[in-house]
Structure formats: structure tokens, C-alpha cells
Amino acid sequence: MKKLLEPYNLSIKSSKKIMEIFKEKKYTKKDKVSFYGEISTKFYILKSGIIRSFYKDEKGKENIRFLHNGPTVVGSFYSLILNKPSTITYDCLTDCTLLECDFKVFKRLAKNNVELSNLYNSILEKNYLDMENRIHDLTSLDATELYLKLKSESPEIEKSIPLYHIASYLNVTPVQLSRIRRDLYKKVKTTGNI
Structure with missing residues (x-):
């Protein structure tokens, strides 16, 4: 976990708080991490493995939106932020190790800690840029x-x-x-x- 947090230059105190709220979980190939139609309450740091985020079209065909290769942050931020059902499913294409965090707990900590607030902003910025890059790639x-x-x-x-x-x-x-x-x-x- 410490290595994953290095790029964010968190103080020892903030790093400890983060490490207290993330729990390591092991998932096997084909396990679902987040489900279409459910309101997400957690997000994850993918330490190792590959996860796909996908949706099904009206004919039932699965369309992959992203292939997430660790280390990276994954989760339905649409669902987390808006408290609405997720429009996509996340599942493991390989065995995966994830760090799981309750989104509300993280937001509460970030509200009272500038470093964690900056970390939250960095996560959102990275997800936004990844989405922009994906759209650009698909169209160009x-x-x-x-x-x-x-x-x-x-x-x-x-x-x-x-x-x-x-x-x-x-x-x-x-x-x-x-x-x-x-x-x-x-x-x-x-x-x-x-």
C-alpha cells in the first residue's frame, strides 16, 4: 500500500489513515467486483490482475469499456458520487488483489484532511483523463x-x-x-x- 501511495506525497499521518480504511481482498477470475444496476458503496485499488468494466447492449452483447491493469483505481464513480445504480459491471479477468474502501468513509476523511482531499481530487482527475483518452482513441x-x-x-x-x-x-x-x-x-x- 505504501508503494501505491508514494506518488501522492502524503504525510505519515495521512498515509496511516488511508491504510486503516483500505482492506486487502483477493478475487478469483470471473468474480464480480461491482454490479450493473446496484448502487456502489465501495471503490478499489487494483494492486495486481486485470479487471474489465463493461455494459450489455439491448441485444445482451457485452461491450468492454475499459481493461484495468493494476495498479490503478477502479469503481463506478458515477454510482458512488450520484448514489445511483451503476451503469456498468466490473469483473475479474484474472485472479486479482484489490484494496477495498468504503467511499463514504474515505470522503469523510478527505473532508477534514487537505492531503486526502487532494488525493481524492487526483483520483477523480485520473479517471476523467482516462475516460477522455479512451473516447479520443475510439474516435481517432x-x-x-x-x-x-x-x-x-x-x-x-x-x-x-x-x-x-x-x-x-x-x-x-x-x-x-x-x-x-x-x-x-x-x-x-x-x-x-x-
Whole structure:
């Protein structure tokens, strides 16, 4: 936990308060962390593993919004902040270690501690920027560019999760992903680079 908090330059006192309210939890592959339609009360720091956040369309097809690779903060902030049912589900694609925190307890502490208030703001800013980047990528990059970006950010991801999840994240079919991978392989084989 200390290592995860280092970038925020918290005092020893504030770090201790944070460590008191986060509880380490182990989840196995396919466990759900947060459910669509439920009001969330907790958020998490993903220490290790991969979690997807997804929603189902009107036909029941699952669409991955994000692939979260630890360490990062995960949770339905829409639900937490507005106290409304979550519009997405979070589930583990691999075994995961998370630090769980009650959102109201965290907010109460942040209200009376400038450092923790700044930490809260940093978490919200990062989530906002991640969302902006995702929207930008989906609207300005083609599927091959999205795939290459994912591979550069998470080089081992294909060894960790099924390809159909990667296809969903890229907003393509598994067949289209196979073509992208095949074409890139051919390009590397003939030119030596991508």
C-alpha cells in the first residue's frame, strides 16, 4: 500500500489513515467486483490482475469499456458520487488483489484532511483523463492502432486474457482481431518492423 501511495506525497499521518480504511481482498477470475444496476458503496485499488468494466447492449452483447491493469483505481464513480445504480459491471479477468474502501468513509476523511482531499481530487482527475483518452482513441484511431497502443501499454495482455475480450475492448469482432494480428505478423515478417 505504501508503494501505491508514494506518488501522492502524503504525510505519515495521512498515509496511516488511508491504510486503516483500505482492506486487502483477493478475487478469483470471473468474480464480480461491482454490479450493473446496484448502487456502489465501495471503490478499489487494483494492486495486481486485470479487471474489465463493461455494459450489455439491448441485444445482451457485452461491450468492454475499459481493461484495468493494476495498479490503478477502479469503481463506478458515477454510482458512488450520484448514489445511483451503476451503469456498468466490473469483473475479474484474472485472479486479482484489490484494496477495498468504503467511499463514504474515505470522503469523510478527505473532508477534514487537505492531503486526502487532494488525493481524492487526483483520483477523480485520473479517471476523467482516462475516460477522455479512451473516447479520443475510439474516435481517432483505427482498430490496428488501438491494438498496437494496447500492446505497448500491456505487452503481456494476450497471455493473460482471452482474445475475444481484447476484441471487445477494441470494438471489433474476434475475426477482425485475428486479421489485424495476422496482417501485423506478415508486416513484421517481411519488413522487420511494424
